[in-house]
Amino acid sequence: MPYKSIFTGLLSLVFVIDFINTTGLTSQEIAKFQVSGNYEASVSVDSSNSEYYVISASGIPDHAWEEVNPNTPSNQNYNIKIPKTPTVATTKACVPFGKIGLTRTGVAIYNPLAAGSVNAVEGDSSETFDSCDGHASPDGAYHYHEIPNSCLYNNTVDELIGVAFDGFPIYGPNVSDISDRWINSTDLDSCHGREVSGEYRYHVTEQWPYFLGCYHGTVYDDVVTVTYDCDLSSNDWNQWLYYLCECPEGTGTGTTNTDCHPPPPPGQQCPSSISNVNSYYNSNASLLSPLTSFYSIVLLLSAIILEYM
Numbered sequence: 518m519p520y521k522s523i524f525t526g527l528l529s530l531v532f533v534i535d536f537i538n539t540t541g542l543t544s545q546e547i548a549k550f551q552v553s554g555n556y557e558a559s560v561s562v563d564s565s566n567s568e569y570y571v572i573s574a575s576g577i578p579d580h581a582w583e584e585v586n587p588n589t590p591s592n593q594n595y596n597i598k599i600p601k602t603p604t605v606a607t608t609k610a611c612v613p614f615g616k617i618g619l620t621r622t623g624v625a626i627y628n629p630l631a632a633g634s635v636n637a638v639e640g641d642s643s644e645t646f647d648s649c650d651g652h653a654s655p656d657g658a659y660h661y662h663e664i665p666n667s668c669l670y671n672n673t674v675d676e677l678i679g680v681a682f683d684g685f686p687i688y689g690p691n692v693s694d695i696s697d698r699w700i701n702s703t704d705l706d707s708c709h710g711r712e713v714s715g716e717y718r719y720h721v722t723e724q725w726p727y728f729l730g731c732y733h734g735t736v737y738d739d740v741v742t743v744t745y746d747c748d749l750s751s752n753d754w755n756q757w758l759y760y761l762c763e764c765p766e767g768t769g770t771g772t773t774n775t776d777c778h779p780p781p782p783p784g785q786q787c788p789s790s791i792s793n794v795n796s797y798y799n800s801n802a803s804l805l806s807p808l809t810s811f812y813s814i815v816l817l818l819s820a821i822i823l824e825y826m
């Protein structure tokens with residue numbers, strides 16, 4: 518059965534291509550993990566292990582903060598492992614609640630959602646942030662859901678903001694290849710990143726989902742619980758657009774973008790039930806990476822052919 522080995526070979530090739538490792542943080546980027554020393558912020562990167570960096574940080578911001586909710590920032594003693602060589606994930610992982618990355622000053626970056634899977638940044642459900650664009654959680658973890666525009670981001674060209682826990686860097690919206698405007702979500706893939714000179718990076722933008730839409734790579738450290746199964750039938754993560762939770766339980770009750778994401782077309786309601794969600798978002802399935810779709814089709818075809826030999 519020569520065909521069988523050909524297809525097995527093809528199958529392995531697809532897997533090899535899918536799991537290409539790429540470069541993570543460079544030494545220039547590592548050098549930018551610094552704090553001013555004027556606040557209780559601390560950050561350091563230990564590069565001694567061959568596989569991962571350990572980022573240690575207090576998680577306290579490197580700027581003044583204001584009490585905009587009942588919570589007070591406290592030392593989080595972060596010691597988080599970031600892969601030195603990120604692995605591109607075939608199945609993109611949903612970004613969970615809680616920290617999904619750290620800024621270059623060691624502060625937590627959160628996904629765009631507030632409790633109840635609603636937009637934490639814009640619309641009726643928006644939360645209150647201090648004048649430095651952050652706030653603390655009940656556990657004292659200070660964090661940003663949006664561009665830390667006022668006190669961290671300096672709007673310089675190609676400025677590093679931090680790193681996601683899959684090892685890929687996060688950059689600001691002022692980029693050297695677009696001169697007349699900030700980069701925005703339409704310039705980026707579902708996970709909210711793109712390749713620059715062959716290397717993948719995320720960008721924080723002014724538009725939903727602000728930081729990350731999903732993890733492009735595999736998260737190394739189990740400090741973060743990641744939902745890898747971006748499947749509507751098993752949870753409420755949206756499979757089609759950004760992989761994070763688009764609608765609480767897949768449904769919303771109104772027409773604004775605080776009820777579901779993306780907002781429904783003008784005059785239409787959010788999907789009313791789980792069974793509607795698939796067709797609702799199916800129309801935008803082409804936004805999925807064409808490469809991913811190609812691999813999936815090859816895999817599927819190979820599996821079917823193998824089965825019948």
Ligand SMILES: *[C@@H]1O[C@H](CO)[C@@H](O)[C@H](O)[C@H]1NC(C)=O
Nearest residue numbers: 549553669670671673676677
């Ligand atoms: C950003 O600006 C602040 C204040 O001007 C400065 O202290 C800091 O070094 C700058 N950071 C970067 C990465 O340019």
Ligand SMILES: *[C@@H]1O[C@H](CO)[C@@H](O)[C@H](O)[C@H]1NC(C)=O
Nearest residue numbers: 672673674691696697698699
């Ligand atoms: C990007 O940064 C440069 C240097 O700080 C600045 O001159 C330019 O106006 C910024 N671009 C935008 C679109 O804000």
Ligand SMILES: *[C@@H]1O[C@H](CO)[C@@H](O)[C@H](O)[C@H]1NC(C)=O
Nearest residue numbers: 698699700701702703704724
């Ligand atoms: C986003 O970028 C596109 C070009 O890719 C541009 O046409 C659009 O106006 C931008 N949107 C915003 C909100 O800046």
Ligand SMILES: *[C@@H]1O[C@H](CO)[C@@H](O)[C@H](O)[C@H]1NC(C)=O
Nearest residue numbers: 779780781782797798800801
């Ligand atoms: C699909 O995307 C288009 C353009 O980005 C948007 O106008 C439309 O509302 C989306 N459709 C659904 C069902 O979300």
